[in-house]
Amino acid sequence: GLLLGAATLKNTLLEKDAGDSVEDELELSAVRHRPEGLEQLEAQTRFSRKELQILYRGFKNECPSGVVNEETFKDIYSQFFPQGDASTYAHFLFNAFDTDHNGSVSFEDFVMGLSILLRGTIQEKLNWAFNLYDINKDGYITKEEMLDIMKAIYDMMGKCTYPVLKEETPRQHVEVFFQKMDKNKDGVVTIDEFIDCCQNDENIMRSMHLFENVL
Amino acid sequence: MATGVAAWLPFARAAAIGWMPVANCPMPVAPRDNSKRQDELIILNVSGRRFQTWRTTLDRYPDTLLGSSEKDFFYNEESKEYFFDRDPDAFRSILNFYRTGKLHYPRHECISAYDEELTFFGIIPEIIGDCCYEEYKDRKRENLERLQDDQEENKDQKLPNMNFRETMWRAFENPHTSTMALVFYYVTGFFIAISVITNVVETVPCGTTANQKDMPCGERYTVAFFCMDTACVMIFTVEYLMRLFAAPSRYRFMRSVMSIIDVVAILPYYIGLVMTNNEDVSGAFVTLRVFRVFRIFKFSRHSQGLRILGYTLKSCASELGFLLFSLTMAIIIFATVMFYAEKGSSSSKFTSIPASFWYTIVTMTTLGYGDMVPKTIAGKIFGSICSLSGVLVIALPVPVIVSNFSRIYHQNQRADKRRAQKKARLARIRISKSGSGNAFIQCKRNGLLNELLELTDTEEDEQKLLTKSISLLESQHHHLLHCLEKTTAHEFVDEQMYEQNCLETVLPNYPSRSPSISSQDSSAGTCCGRRGKRNSPLPNASLPSTHQGPLQELSAIHIQCGDPPFHTASRSNLNLKTDNSGRINCKGGRITTAIISLPTPPALTPDGDGLHGPPQRRPLPPPGHPATPSIQTTSSSAGTNIVKVSAL
Numbered sequence: 001g002l003l004l005g006a007a008t009l010k011n012t013l014l015e016k017d018a019g020d021s022v023e024d025e026l027e028l029s030a031v032r033h034r035p036e037g038l039e040q041l042e043a044q045t046r047f048s049r050k051e052l053q054i055l056y057r058g059f060k061n062e063c064p065s066g067v068v069n070e071e072t073f074k075d076i077y078s079q080f081f082p083q084g085d086a087s088t089y090a091h092f093l094f095n096a097f098d099t100d101h102n103g104s105v106s107f108e109d110f111v112m113g114l115s116i117l118l119r120g121t122i123q124e125k126l127n128w129a130f131n132l133y134d135i136n137k138d139g140y141i142t143k144e145e146m147l148d149i150m151k152a153i154y155d156m157m158g159k160c161t162y163p164v165l166k167e168e169t170p171r172q173h174v175e176v177f178f179q180k181m182d183k184n185k186d187g188v189v190t191i192d193e194f195i196d197c198c199q200n201d202e203n204i205m206r207s208m209h210l211f212e213n214v215l
Numbered sequence: 216m217a218t219g220v221a222a223w224l225p226f227a228r229a230a231a232i233g234w235m236p237v238a239n240c241p242m243p244v245a246p247r248d249n250s251k252r253q254d255e256l257i258i259l260n261v262s263g264r265r266f267q268t269w270r271t272t273l274d275r276y277p278d279t280l281l282g283s284s285e286k287d288f289f290y291n292e293e294s295k296e297y298f299f300d301r302d303p304d305a306f307r308s309i310l311n312f313y314r315t316g317k318l319h320y321p322r323h324e325c326i327s328a329y330d331e332e333l334t335f336f337g338i339i340p341e342i343i344g345d346c347c348y349e350e351y352k353d354r355k356r357e358n359l360e361r362l363q364d365d366q367e368e369n370k371d372q373k374l375p376n377m378n379f380r381e382t383m384w385r386a387f388e389n390p391h392t393s394t395m396a397l398v399f400y401y402v403t404g405f406f407i408a409i410s411v412i413t414n415v416v417e418t419v420p421c422g423t424t425a426n427q428k429d430m431p432c433g434e435r436y437t438v439a440f441f442c443m444d445t446a447c448v449m450i451f452t453v454e455y456l457m458r459l460f461a462a463p464s465r466y467r468f469m470r471s472v473m474s475i476i477d478v479v480a481i482l483p484y485y486i487g488l489v490m491t492n493n494e495d496v497s498g499a500f501v502t503l504r505v506f507r508v509f510r511i512f513k514f515s516r517h518s519q520g521l522r523i524l525g526y527t528l529k530s531c532a533s534e535l536g537f538l539l540f541s542l543t544m545a546i547i548i549f550a551t552v553m554f555y556a557e558k559g560s561s562s563s564k565f566t567s568i569p570a571s572f573w574y575t576i577v578t579m580t581t582l583g584y585g586d587m588v589p590k591t592i593a594g595k596i597f598g599s600i601c602s603l604s605g606v607l608v609i610a611l612p613v614p615v616i617v618s619n620f621s622r623i624y625h626q627n628q629r630a631d632k633r634r635a636q637k638k639a640r641l642a643r644i645r646i647s648k649s650g651s652g653n654a655f656i657q658c659k660r661n662g663l664l665n666e667l668l669e670l671t672d673t674e675e676d677e678q679k680l681l682t683k684s685i686s687l688l689e690s691q692h693h694h695l696l697h698c699l700e701k702t703t704a705h706e707f708v709d710e711q712m713y714e715q716n717c718l719e720t721v722l723p724n725y726p727s728r729s730p731s732i733s734s735q736d737s738s739a740g741t742c743c744g745r746r747g748k749r750n751s752p753l754p755n756a757s758l759p760s761t762h763q764g765p766l767q768e769l770s771a772i773h774i775q776c777g778d779p780p781f782h783t784a785s786r787s788n789l790n791l792k793t794d795n796s797g798r799i800n801c802k803g804g805r806i807t808t809a810i811i812s813l814p815t816p817p818a819l820t821p822d823g824d825g826l827h828g829p830p831q832r833r834p835l836p837p838p839g840h841p842a843t844p845s846i847q848t849t850s851s852s853a854g855t856n857i858v859k860v861s862a863l
Contacts, residue, residue, distance in 0.1 A: 054254055057269070058222025061314070080227045080695065083652045083707060093230055110226070117229035125232055132233045153234060154703055160713035161705040173703075177237060198236050207235040207242040210698075214225045214245075 033066035035107040044108075045115035052111065059107055067104040070094050084158030092152060096132040118214055125208050126195045140188040146174045221275045221688055228691065231698050238702035246690040258296035259310070264303040265296070272313050277686040279337040281313065305332040312338065320347035326354040341643050352636050383461035400517070403454055407513050410447040413440060414507050448484045451477065451510075473516060480510040538613075542579075545608050549575045549601045556594040563590065574598075579605025649710075654689070655696050656709050 035041065041052055063072060070091065077090040097105045097113045116124050131137070135145045150170040157165065181189045181197045198204045228245075235242070257273065259266040259281075276282040291298045299306070305324060309332065312318040320329065320343055333340055343351050377385070386396035417433035417440055433440050455477045462468035483503040515521035528535070550571035557565040564587045565571045574587040578601050589598045700706050708716075 050254075054271075055225075058271075061222055061316075076223050077227065080224070080692065081699070082648050093233070096233070114226060114229050117232050118225075126236070129233055129236050133236075150237065153237065153699075154705075156699060157703055157705055157707070160708050160710055162708040162712060162716060163705065164713070164716055165705060169703075169705075173237070173239075176239065181236075194236070203238070203241045204236055207238070208232065210235075210242055210245055211228050211232065213247070214228050 033106050035066070041108070041111060045111055046119035047111065047115060055111060055114070056107060059110060067106050068110070069104050073105065081156045081158075083160060084156040086156045088152035088155055089149075092132060092135065092149060095135070096128070118211060122199070122205070122208055123195065126198050127191070130191050130194050140190055141194070142188050143174060143178060146177060146189075147171060150174050150177075222271075224688065224691060224695075228695050231695060234698065234702040238698075240701045240704060242701050243694060243697045245694050246687065259306075260291070260294070260296045260298045261301055261303045261306045262299070264306075266306070266310055268310065268313065274686070274688065275313060275316075276338075277688060281309075281336060283337075283686075285337070301332060301335065302328065305329060309333070309336050309338065312342070317344040318342045318347075319344060320351040322350060326351070326358050330355075341640060348636070348640070352632070356632075380461050381463075383457065384463060387458055387461060399454075403450065404514070404517050406447050406450045407510055409443070410451075410507070410510050413443050413447070414504075414510075444484060447510075448481050451481045451513075455481065473513075476509055476512045476515075479506055480513060483507055542608060545579065545604065546572055546575045549579070549597070549604075552597050553589065553594060553601070556597050557589055557591055560590045560594070565589075565594075575601060578602045580609055581605060652707065653709055655693050656707055658689070658693050659697075 035056070038049060038052060041047075042049055045052070047055065060066065062068075062076060068076075073094045074087045074090040077093065078086040080086070094105065095101075097109050099109055099112070113128070116128050120128070130141070133141045133146060133149050135148060147170060150173050154165060154170050154173075159165070178187075178189065180201075181193055183193050183197070255270050256267050257270050259268070273281045273286075280286055286297050289297045289299055305321075305328065308319050308321055318338065318340075330340065340351065385392055386399070390396045390400035418431050420429040421432040421435050455474070458474070458477075459465060459468060468474055483506050486503055512521075515525065547568075550568050553574060554565050554568045554571045557563045557571075565574065571587075574589075576582075577584050577587070578598060581602065583602075589595050696707065
């Protein structure tokens with residue numbers, strides 16, 4: 001009687017395990033992601049076939065599953081800034097790239113973002129930058145949001161800088177930014193103020209063209 | 216260098232557009248990708264087996280053979296492929312390193328062959344991934360030990376200049392080194408055996424004589440035994456003294472276990488000599504003779520196995536201690552129970568709880584002498600429970616202890632190994648990380664040097680000699696870091712500089728702003744001027760005209776510092792000569808200091824337009840231009856030629 005009971009128990013456990021493993025497999029295959037075809041991407045972005053191929057190979061090498069989650073993204077981005085802490089800024093960047101807010105950046109998101117940044121018009125680029133700064137995506141950049149972004153940027157510099165980084169440096173920088181951008185002094189920067197102001201600033205205009213030959 | 220994620224560098228650079236609206240200074244120029252090659256397939260022929268990969272895959276690690284121009288040495292023109300005369304099997308894992316970024320160690324591969332391949336292809340073994348690193352290190356250590364054993368046998372050769380004392384010590388430690396040592400070794404072993412046997416035989420009852428009862432041999436042949444004992448003790452004493460004389464560190468020798476055993480072995484004899492044949496102390500004397508049995512431990516010098524046993528017992532002490540503790544608990548429990556169970560019965564041997572200990576121990580170890588037996592029913596029941604649990608309590612842990620010991624022993628070794636390796640690995644990774652950070656700072660200095668030479672019209676070749684040729688990838692990465700510097704208007708510095716700056720901020724503030732500062736601050740002006748100059752290679756429009764300005768500043772630097780225009784020297788000037796300027800920089804607020812005068816119109820000076828916003832560290836164009844091109848260290852009262860050094 002005891003043996004029988006033990007045998008049936010074991011069987012039920014095994015079945016449950018098998019069921020679990022099937023479900024697990026389904027989950028795993030959902031995580032694997034295949035991008036849309038080459039032609040579609042070619043049509044949607046401003047990259048040529050060859051460039052898309054190169055981009056995809058690099059992307060898939062780093063993320064064999066086809067999607068980047070935030071941890072991997074932070075990891076990769078931090079490797080470019082060994083002296084500081086790039087994770088906060090990487091978080092904001094991730095949100096800017098993850099346009100459908102599903103927690104992962106697929107190759108399409110990646111390539112759309114890059115297309116705007118590298119081959120887009122000035123308007124589109126500024127739009128993208130505004131989107132990056134507007135953390136809660138409500139159409140207004142407040143001082144708090146800008147302060148967060150600024151702190152994240154200064155975090156990337158790390159500790160060993162010249163001159164020594166002070167506590168109020170990001171805040172001061174935000175003040176300067178708002179002085180420049182906030183024309184009607186209402187404490188927030190809207191997209192129009194932003195684009196207007198940037199278009200009138202030579203420096204910014206020039207720097208927008210800086211990375212055009214990146215690929 | 217973030218070579219592992221080199222494929223993402225274009226992304227990181229594109230994302231830098233996010234900094235642009237925030238930055239107040241113009242950005243540096245991006246390095247041009249002159250060799251606009253299409254990505255092509257490279258064929259690597261390794262001893263006949265052909266591997267193909269993209270060129271960019273190999274370029275990910277530019278400081279290895281395959282990633283750098285070193286592979287051009289192996290290029291075969293006729294077949295348009297790179298030929299390597301190496302092992303193709305080992306090459307697989309090396310090529311996989313380029314592809315996946317992780318280096319694995321194939322277990323079937325010989326460790327030294329693999330090491331050689333890694334060295335040939337310029338890959339450092341520390342990059343081996345976590346999955347394979349432990350195995351790699353273990354094999355390497357084994358190999359090293361094996362080689363070391365071979366070497367040690369040669370080590371026992373007589374060194375030329377050993378004095379008598381060292382020779383003696385060597386003879387004592389390694390008996391196989393000379394014949395004399397071997398003879399000595401066997402003689403002492405023989406005498407130890409003789410001494411032990413003597414002690415044993417001393418107590419055996421020898422044959423009887425008619426009139427006397429059985430007496431031990433020791434008392435019958437007192438003289439003989441005494442002579443034997445004396446002889447042994449003589450030998451042992453001489454041996455001990457000789458070891459003491461030859462020991463390199465006498466204090467350490469006296470503290471070692473073996474010497475303590477030696478002393479304990481021979482001391483009873485001398486104490487016996489000294490003490491008289493007094494009745495009171497003879498009892499103590501007899502006790503002392505027990506210690507003669509410790510001579511048997513002298514054998515451990517002769518036996519490797521005994522030493523290992525002693526060592527293993529020592530290392531397993533905690534497990535044995537726990538066993539003892541749990542046994543003690545069980546004994547006390549059962550003894551108490553038996554005592555109270557048997558209290559009722561008459562003529563019970565269980566007179567007290569300590570008396571019951573004996574019963575419990577005998578029962579639990581399943582000895583069962585039968586000298587103490589429970590008589591009551593309750594006592595018998597508990598007695599049987601005691602013996603059953605004895606089997607469990609004793610028989611079970613013993614094999615567990617044994618296997619535990621073996622597992623813990625190996626694990627401890629492995630854990631210590633891993634910890635030591637981890638520390639070393641992390642240290643090396645940290646160094647390489649800081650190296651990559653420093654690489655950028657180094658590059659800045661080299662870049663500055665380069666520009667200086669460029670402007671003073673030195674030959675292209677000389678220029679190239681002075682700068683290390685950096686790959687396109689690195690220059691792009693540095694450009695990215697440079698843009699970040701510009702965005703935040705702060706610079707990356709290395710640890711040293713940071714420490715110095717911090718120290719300077721601690722120093723008390725400079726009291727006055729008298730004109731006497733200005734002459735000293737000319738070198739501050741120098742560095743500001745120089746720093747301003749570094750911003751110059753930006754706006755393409757003003758490129759030709761800015762050459763003039765910096766040139767003047769350069770000549771100023773030349774004249775002013777009187778040093779060769781090495782970045783480090785003038786930097787150290789900044790820090791040594793004028794700690795004022797360091798302090799001033801770190802202090803809050805603005806201070807006017809003197810500058811180098813520039814006979815160039817303000818529009819042409821670099822960054823003439825980037826003046827809006829406080830975080831500036833550049834020389835403002837002088838509103839009025841003095842005619843003389845020489846340095847003028849004007850006082851701040853003059854008003855003209857001011858450099859605003861605002862602290863950030």
